[in-house]
Amino acid sequence: HTENVNERLGVELGKSVVYQESNKETRVDVKESVRGQDIFIIQTIPRDVNTAIMELLVMAYALKTSCAKNIIGVIPYFPYSKQCKMRKRGSIVCKLLASMLAKAGLTHIITVDLHQKEIQGFFSFPVDNLRASPFLIQYIQEEIPDYRNAVIVAKSPSAAKRAQSYAERLRLGLAVMHGEAHQSESDMADGRHSPPLSRTTTGHTGLELPLMMAKEKPPITVVGDVGGRIAIIVDDIIDDVEDFVATAEILKERGAYKIYIMATHGLLSADAPRLIEESAIDEVVVTNTVPHEVQKLQCPKIKTVDVSMILAEAIRRIHNGESMAYLFRNIAVDD
Numbered sequence: 001h002t003e004n005v006n007e008r009l010g011v012e013l014g015k016s017v018v019y020q021e022s023n024k025e026t027r028v029d030v031k032e033s034v035r036g037q038d039i040f041i042i043q044t045i046p047r048d049v050n051t052a053i054m055e056l057l058v059m060a061y062a063l064k065t066s067c068a069k070n071i072i073g074v075i076p077y078f079p080y081s082k083q084c085k086m087r088k089r090g091s092i093v094c095k096l097l098a099s100m101l102a103k104a105g106l107t108h109i110i111t112v113d114l115h116q117k118e119i120q121g122f123f124s125f126p127v128d129n130l131r132a133s134p135f136l137i138q139y140i141q142e143e144i145p146d147y148r149n150a151v152i153v154a155k156s157p158s159a160a161k162r163a164q165s166y167a168e169r170l171r172l173g174l175a176v177m178h179g180e181a182h183q184s185e186s187d188m189a190d191g192r193h194s195p196p197l198s199r200t201t202t203g204h205t206g207l208e209l210p211l212m213m214a215k216e217k218p219p220i221t222v223v224g225d226v227g228g229r230i231a232i233i234v235d236d237i238i239d240d241v242e243d244f245v246a247t248a249e250i251l252k253e254r255g256a257y258k259i260y261i262m263a264t265h266g267l268l269s270a271d272a273p274r275l276i277e278e279s280a281i282d283e284v285v286v287t288n289t290v291p292h293e294v295q296k297l298q299c300p301k302i303k304t305v306d307v308s309m310i311l312a313e314a315i316r317r318i319h320n321g322e323s324m325a326y327l328f329r330n331i332a333v334d335d
Contacts, residue, residue: 001076001288002042004308009316014039016062018055026051028058034068038319041106042074042311044291047269049079053097057104064105072108072318073101074311076289077265081115082237084122098122110314112289112307113236113264128314128324131331132264132287133162135305137169139285140232143303144260150230151175151256155247161334163234166262175224175231177247180217220250227255238263238286241272245279252280260285266292266302273299 006013015031041063043056056073063071083093101109102124110128114120120127140147151173154163160176167174231251238244238261248259259281266286268276273295276284284299286292287307296302310327317324 001044001291001308004288004306005042005074005312005315008308008312016059018059020051026054026058028055028062030062030066034063034066036067036069038070038072039063039068040072040074040315040319044289045075045077045079046291053079053100057100060101060104060106068105070107071105072110072315073106074110074315076112076307076311077267078109078111078114078119081119084116084119092122094119095122098124108318110311110318112287112311115236128318128327130307130310130314130327132289132305132307132310133165133169135287135307135310136234136262136264136285137166139303139305140166140170140260140262143285144230144232147230147232148172149228150232150260151224151226153177153224153226153231153233153247153251155233155235155243159235162236165332165334166232166234172232173224173229175222175226177220177222177250178218179220220246222250222254226251229256230258230260231256232260232262234262236263237265237267238284239265239267239269239272241268241275241279244281245275248280258282262286265290266295266304268292268295268302273302276301 002013017029017031019027021027041056041059043052045052056075060071060073080093080097083090086092106125108126109123110130112130113132114129117129120129140150144150147170152163152167152170152175154160154174154176157176157178163174163176233244233247244261251259261281261284263284263286266284267290277299281301283301283303285303285305287305289307292302292304296304314324314327317327
């Protein structure tokens with residue numbers, strides 16, 4: 001990925017070495033002077049996400065202590081971006097990571113398709129959240145024959161906004177899946193039913209709070225017609241593919257004759273490639289924000305769209321102090 005960007009910009013890679021010592025500690029050596037310069041650190045997130053984050057932190061701090069003027073992180077897929085909401089007794093890891101990067105010395109971040117756009121507000125410095133959808137839309141128009149007979153599918157109501165954006169730009173219809181095939185993990189195991197400590201029960205006996213009804217998801221229904229159409233499922237991250245496979249099965253039952261999946265970040269972890277290969281899905285199209293060469297070898301259905309162009313242009317504009325508006329033209333608040 002870094003090579004692609006450098007090639008497009010016509011610049012050489014800075015000289016630095018990142019390595020792990022035998023005790024698994026990360027060490028960074030910057031091999032040239034960076035005083036007063038704009039430094040762009042390109043960090044794609046491989047399998048071992050925590051090592052990648054540590055490398056980024058150590059590298060940024062090394063540059064900060066070497067008096068670099070600006071340290072710009074180019075992080076095409078921002079890790080931990082799914083953990084951006086408070087759940088039970090968890091924490092908002094994404095905000096923690098944002099604070100750590102700021103502390104290590106980053107002054108700006110370029111990323112692609114954050115899981116939720118509000119994550120930009122976790123940072124104390126500017127964030128450019130570039131969009132990959134123009135590339136994926138171009139792929140649909142050029143590589144899917146007969147795409148005018150397609151319908152854009154959101155595999156859950158939460159993904160409907162993204163799907164709507166695609167549908168309106170491609171002038172296509174929209175279908176939304178709703179409900180679930182099997183009950184998800186129970187919410188009962190978080191200790192809220194454990195007996196309260198005896199001291200808390202005294203005094204407040206008369207207080208009856210209104211009870212929040214438990215959610216009951218219906219069996220899967222498809223809102224919208226997919227019969228005799230090509231179904232294009234759009235999402236931002238494809239990681240666990242079970243949902244996608246189940247969705248594809250149902251769309252096949254409802255009469256879709258071809259099923260594509262479009263996603264920005266192809267994490268495709270665990271045995272995702274095998275599951276895709278055995279499923280009703282015809283093609284999975286992802287961008288190269290996350291390296292997935294290994295998965296492509298295991299599953300020929302996976303296709304890649306190159307987005308290094310937009311990253312290279314963002315780097316060039318930021319370095320030259322030009323406006324970024326051109327990269328965000330026609331992008332509404334919702335998408």
